[in-house]
Amino acid sequence: MATYVFGVSAVWASLTDQAVYIRFNLDIDEETTDDSDIYLMDRSARRVVPFTIEVNMDTVKLNLQEWATPNTAYSLVVQPGIQSVVGDELQNR
Secondary structure (H helix, E strand, O other), X not given: OOOOOOOEEEEEEEOOOOEEEEEEOOOEOHHXXXXXXXXXXXOOOOEEOOEEEEEEOOEEEEEEOOOOOXXXXXXXXXXXXXXXXXXXXXXXX
């Protein structure tokens, strides 16, 4: 039997969509995903970038409410607590 760990499989940003996408290896339970579990930090200003969240199967889309600033470092934080539709919980790894 194969063993897997529920987690993030890809992350990418789209300047045209003004969004950050996070793909997981299982479909996400939308009820367990909010801005306390996932957020984007502007590291130079030490603040959270405002956004709204959309969940579509295995992908979470952060719709940024302001444009990314050139030459600025950002940190994406994805915390434990998010669950898949089959009840697997994202682990802190």
